[in-house]
Amino acid sequence: MVHTRFLLAFLLVVVAVATAEKRYDGYGLYRVQQSFQARRFLSNIKGLDWWSRPGPLDTPGDVMVPKDKRLAFEGTLKTRRIRYTLLSDDVQMLINAEKERQSDAIARKGKSDSRITFDRYYSHDEMNAYLDEVASKYPDIAKVESVGKSYEGRELKGITLSSGGSGKPLVFVDAGIHAREWIAPAVALYLIQELTEGSAQDLLKDVDWVILPEVNPDGYEYTRSEDRMWRKTRSKTSSEDCLGVDPNRNFDFHWMESGASSDPCDEIFAGDKAFSESEARALRDYVLANAKNAKAYLTLHSYGQYLLYPWGYDESLPDDWRDLDDLGNAMNDAIKAVRGTEYTVGSSGQALYPAAGASDDWSKGVAGVKYVYTVELPGGGFYGFDLPASEIKPVVEETLQGLRVVGQKVAGM
Ligand SMILES: [Zn+2]
The missing domain is CATH 3.30.70.340 (Metallocarboxypeptidase-like)
Structure with a gap:
């Protein structure tokens, strides 16, 4: 009896460790x-x-x-x-419910073919495999390259889509810099699909697109297996208990001036120095490599339905803020026309609170891109952090209409 009880306790400990x-x-x-x-x-x-x-x-x-x-x-x-x-x-109940919905979606997926479907969220490996698949299927327009490695050694793959010719205006899109914002990479993947074989192929005529669908794969995979609410990278910090840096506070433009923390245990820890994170450096270098022709930079996040332009480090505005405001409102109109989803348009520092060291401010202030937006996509509300898998499709579809407006705007630039 004693032995049985001991064994039972031992097994419980093992189970607890295995599912930590x-x-x-x-x-x-x-x-x-x-x-x-x-x-x-x-x-x-x-x-x-x-x-x-x-x-x-x-x-x-x-x-x-x-x-x-x-x-x-x-x-x-x-x-x-x-x-x-x-x-x-009880947030754990929300997470459990989200998990159940996700595994339902995966079970359904088992019955369909291998093509990307947007009825579930994909792993980082699946995203990279999809990029390679696009490149081999459409070698004339798609080029995939490795643009760096994450802290844990995962490959950051970006894709350039171009119908040929040189010196065309270019739109740069990234997603997933914050790990738990799952809908963001989904939108980036959908954009790739529609530009290559869907309803947005016309946008490739006069504009090149460069897309990095998953900036922070270590964090993303961690949200899939260990901690659904993880936001940061997974790098070691000066604190033994707290890992990771907020890569969207890690950019070297007014770094640490506002809305960022020097405490490694905070969600908005900016790092010990600017560009301490390999993921932020990879994104920086990829943007710089395309900066000459880049007319727009869009970074996809969730949630809150905001279209935010610089500056974010304080409440001041760039000289051309009216241009950015106009295009932001045009994006909102296009998205809203699909099924009524409405965004708030404004500068990061004014519409929200100042936060320095983000990739959007850096892209305008240092890389010199004109049209720069942080897109805070719709969230799950009562459902959890992100939408249930069944609602990915409507969101990626409506968002594409906003991205289309950006492509049309820069086409003549
Ligand atoms: Zn975010």
């Missing part, structure tokens, strides 16, 4: 009004994780709060009379 996935039992997910002010009041509570970036005025932001911080969190909001709604009392 990060859990979020009892974590609360809150939607906070006036999140801009709230964020300041809440800054002394450690471990808050903003899922959607809070904006000024009454724009709500979604924030995940660890179980042991919820009392202090709610207390602060009540004292400050800031309204909030509890979206979920």
Whole structure:
């Protein structure tokens, strides 16, 4: 009997170690009004994780709060009379539900052919395999290259799509710099599919497209197997307990001036120095290699439905901000026309809060690209961080209409 009990305890330990996935039992997910002010009041509570970036005025932001911080969190909001709604009392349940939906999608996938389908989220290996498949199927227009390696040695593959000729205006698109934002690489892959064999082939006539669909594969794979809410890279830091840098605070343009942290345990840790991360360096070099013809740079994120242009490091605006605002609004109109999805258009620093060291500011300020946008795609709301797999298709389809407007705009430049 004693032996059996011992054995049982031993087995439980083994099971616990084998499935050491990060859990979020009892974590609360809150939607906070006036999140801009709230964020300041809440800054002394450690471990808050903003899922959607809070904006000024009454724009709500979604924030995940660890179980042991919820009392202090709610207390602060009540004292400050800031309204909030509890979206979920247990984030782990949301994650479990998302997982179930995902495995349903994979089971369905088993019955279909090998072609990319956009009814589930793909692994990094599958994404790279898809790029190679496109390159071998369309050798006249597609060129795949390795543009660097992640911290853990995964290959960062980019694709150039061009109908030939030289010196054409170019649109640069990247996705997945934040690991948990799964919908972003899906949009990038869909763009590749539509440019090569779908409804966007006409956009290749006068414009070249360079696309890096997964900037942060270490983080992405980590969200698939260990911690769904992981955002950063997976590099070692000065803290033994806390890995990873926010690669979107790691760019060398007004680095660490605002909205970034020097604490390795924070979600927005900027790194010990600018470009400490191999992923950020690879993206930097890839943009620079294309900077001569690049007229637009789009970086895909989730969530919150924002179309943000520079500057992000503070509330100031570039001289040509009206051009950026006009094109942003045209993108919004095109997306909205599909099924009503609406984006907020504005500068990062004004529409949201200042955050320095991001790839968008750097692309305009250093690489000199004119039309620069961070696209915060739609999120899952009650569903979790990202949309259920069944809703990938409608989102990638509507977003393509926004990207089409950018292609048309730069065609004559
Ligand atoms: Zn992001």
